[in-house]
Amino acid sequence: MTTSWGRIALLYAIGVVAAGQLGIVPPLVPALQRDLGLSLATAGMTVSIVTLVGAVLGLPAGSWCERIGHGRALSIGILIMGAAAALCAAADDAGTLLAARGLAGIGYLLVVVAGPSLMAAIAAPRHHAFTLSLWGTFVPAGIALGGLATAGFADRADWRTMFAVDVVLLAVALIIALLTVPPARPPRHDGARLSIGALASAAPLSVAFFCFALLFLALAGLLPAYLVERRGLAMAEAGRIVAVATAFGIAGSLLAGWLMRRGISAGRLAALGLIASTLGAALCFAAAMPVPLAVAGFAISFALGGLVPAAAFASVPLVAVSARAIGPINGLLAQAGSLGSLAGPPLLALWVEGAGWASAPLLLIAIAAVGAACALAVGRR
Numbered sequence: 410m411t412t413s414w415g416r417i418a419l420l421y422a423i424g425v426v427a428a429g430q431l432g433i434v435p436p437l438v439p440a441l442q443r444d445l446g447l448s449l450a451t452a453g454m455t456v457s458i459v460t461l462v463g464a465v466l467g468l469p470a471g472s473w474c475e476r477i478g479h480g481r482a483l484s485i486g487i488l489i490m491g492a493a494a495a496l497c498a499a500a501d502d503a504g505t506l507l508a509a510r511g512l513a514g515i516g517y518l519l520v521v522v523a524g525p526s527l528m529a530a531i532a533a534p535r536h537h538a539f540t541l542s543l544w545g546t547f548v549p550a551g552i553a554l555g556g557l558a559t560a561g562f563a564d565r566a567d568w569r570t571m572f573a574v575d576v577v578l579l580a581v582a583l584i585i586a587l588l589t590v591p592p593a594r595p596p597r598h599d600g601a602r603l604s605i606g607a608l609a610s611a612a613p614l615s616v617a618f619f620c621f622a623l624l625f626l627a628l629a630g631l632l633p634a635y636l637v638e639r640r641g642l643a644m645a646e647a648g649r650i651v652a653v654a655t656a657f658g659i660a661g662s663l664l665a666g667w668l669m670r671r672g673i674s675a676g677r678l679a680a681l682g683l684i685a686s687t688l689g690a691a692l693c694f695a696a697a698m699p700v701p702l703a704v705a706g707f708a709i710s711f712a713l714g715g716l717v718p719a720a721a722f723a724s725v726p727l728v729a730v731s732a733r734a735i736g737p738i739n740g741l742l743a744q745a746g747s748l749g750s751l752a753g754p755p756l757l758a759l760w761v762e763g764a765g766w767a768s769a770p771l772l773l774i775a776i777a778a779v780g781a782a783c784a785l786a787v788g789r790r
Contacts, residue, residue, distance in 0.1 A: 412533045412536045415589075416531050420524055420528055421528075424544060427487075427524075427551065430551075433555045436559040445501070445502060451503050454510075455510045458514060461747070462515055466518060467522075470518045472737045472740065474740070475734075480590045483524065486517070490513050491583060493512040494509075495572070495573075522743055523736075525544045525735075529725070538669035538670050538723045542662050542719030545721070546719070559571055621683060622745070622747070625658070626753035630757075633647040635694075636651070636704075654710075655711050660715060661713055662718060665719035666723075676785055679717045685713045686711070686716075686717075687773050756772075
């Protein structure tokens with residue numbers, strides 16, 4: 410079997426466009442508040458509701474994609490995101506906007522589940538590690554590109570125009586998907602029994618991925634507050650620093666593909682990423698560490714953390730009870746990651762409020778240890 414690198418690149422690009430739906434809204438928040446009268450909490454919900462859908466529907470979406478075929482699911486997901494973007498452009502109140510963003514979350518979830526499944530299907534087994542580690546970078550890449558593009562044009566075009574452009578971009582992605590990704594024949598199987606098997610085989614992997622998402626979003630979400638409150642940086646400067654630091658995770662995911670091709674198991678690599686990144690971040694919380702060195706340390710920590718999603722996606726074909734279980738397991742990973750993303754920032758905030766920033770490393774290291782133990786269990790399987 411030969412790897413279709415052109416289709417791999419197109420699938421990755423579609424994933425980046427899908428993740429861009431998470432990054433497009435934050436730069437538009439002030440304009441949305443002004444024109445629609447949104448509170449800050451409601452404006453925040455327009456971003457988080459996309460991941461909330463994944464937290465609730467991840468596993469069912471994986472089983473459904475497996476039943477209808479991942480090619481069809483990918484196209485349907487893009488179509489739903491396009492419809493949601495059009496609804497956002499026409500929204501006149503907060504309820505309509507939130508409903509549209511929830512709809513976008515459904516489309517995003519279908520792409521997240523179908524994308525890596527299709528990559529695994531069209532890549533030769535020897536290229537699975539690289540292609541799936543590449544897929545592991547689509548979220549930070551999409552959020553960064555979506556946010557930068559929106560911020561760059563926010564002063565020259567209103568938010569309705571930005572969503573209209575998003576509709577056009579998604580329409581192009583849909584045409585590409587229809588032309589290049591043939592819909593596979595849906596397999597015949599007992600969906601309930603397959604889902605139970607997928608759950609049993611992938612439980613350690615999903616817990617490890619949950620811990621990673623919790624740690625990543627907890628740090629990324631509250632690190633600006635730490636830099637302002639304890640290190641005396643301006644809020645804008647702290648935000649830029651964290652944005653650049655989190656982007657280092659892309660380099661870590663690409664490095665993971667290279668390391669796995671050289672024989673390091675995905676489970677051990679995920680465990681290494683969880684422990685090393687968390688210990689690195691814990692050291693950077695030391696008050697005696699100079700600010701420039703701490704910032705560099707946090708960037709390295711995010712880079713090491715980038716090993717985890719790449720290794721997790723590469724592990725899916727290894728823990729699947731059969732090829733038909735890949736879709737449900739990808740859905741389970743999406744659900745675990747979304748739950749971790751939702752739980753991370755409030756959990757760390759509550760811990761810091763009760764025990765202070767100096768104790769933050771204790772919580773982070775404990776969570777990383779649980780995730781690493783589960784990742785090693787994946788490696789033993």
